[in-house]
Amino acid sequence: MKRMESPAHRPWEEHDHAGCISDALHSAEEICRARGVRLTELRRRVLELVWESHKPVGAYALLEQLQQAGKAAPPTVYRALEFLLEQGLIHRLASLNAYVGCTRPGESHSGLFLICESCRNLSELDGGAIDDAIARSSRTSGFEPTRQTVEVQGLCASCRKGAR
Numbered sequence: 001m002k003r004m005e006s007p008a009h010r011p012w013e014e015h016d017h018a019g020c021i022s023d024a025l026h027s028a029e030e031i032c033r034a035r036g037v038r039l040t041e042l043r044r045r046v047l048e049l050v051w052e053s054h055k056p057v058g059a060y061a062l063l064e065q066l067q068q069a070g071k072a073a074p075p076t077v078y079r080a081l082e083f084l085l086e087q088g089l090i091h092r093l094a095s096l097n098a099y100v101g102c103t104r105p106g107e108s109h110s111g112l113f114l115i116c117e118s119c120r121n122l123s124e125l126d127g128g129a130i131d132d133a134i135a136r137s138s139r140t141s142g143f144e145p146t147r148q149t150v151e152v153q154g155l156c157a158s159c160r161k162g163a164r
């Protein structure tokens with residue numbers, strides 16, 4: 001899997017977002033093919049809608065968009081989201097009850113997210129150091145973590161500039 005500084009790390013800066021979307025869809029196809037699971041048309045469409053921006057999107061908003069196109073009953077949309085989560089193609093943000101495309105699909109990682117309170121753009125970072133710290137502290141307590149997500153709220157570089 002290619003690994004480079006992607007514009008998704010600074011989503012609030014102007015960038016070729018069509019490139020983000022096509023990269024994400026391309027990776028998803030590769031990953032599903034390698035795992036022998038099916039990226040059905042609906043699953044692909046849901047992933048594409050999640051990737052429409054770097055702002056987390058709720059299930060209800062996705063559902064509305066799909067229904068406008070005359071597609072998909074609620075359960076099938078939820079199942080598609082469940083599938084994308086299982087395959088690590090999207091993340092669920094608990095604090096916002098919303099979904100965002102994963103920028104490092106196919107790599108095992110837990111989520112570290114910077115979420116701008118003003119423009120709502122989200123950046124996914126490599127949380128390796130934090131993962132280690134959490135694993136160490138949990139072990140000290142005899143606790144075994146199964147999943148963790150770190151969500152950091154604040155102001156992105158662009159919004160900070162605007163606020164000045």
Ligand SMILES: [Zn+2]
Pocket residue numbers: 007008011015016017018020021054
């Ligand atoms: Zn983008």
Ligand SMILES: [Zn+2]
Pocket residue numbers: 091101102103104105109111124
């Ligand atoms: Zn991710």
Ligand SMILES: [Zn+2]
Pocket residue numbers: 012116117118119120121155156157158159160
């Ligand atoms: Zn912002």
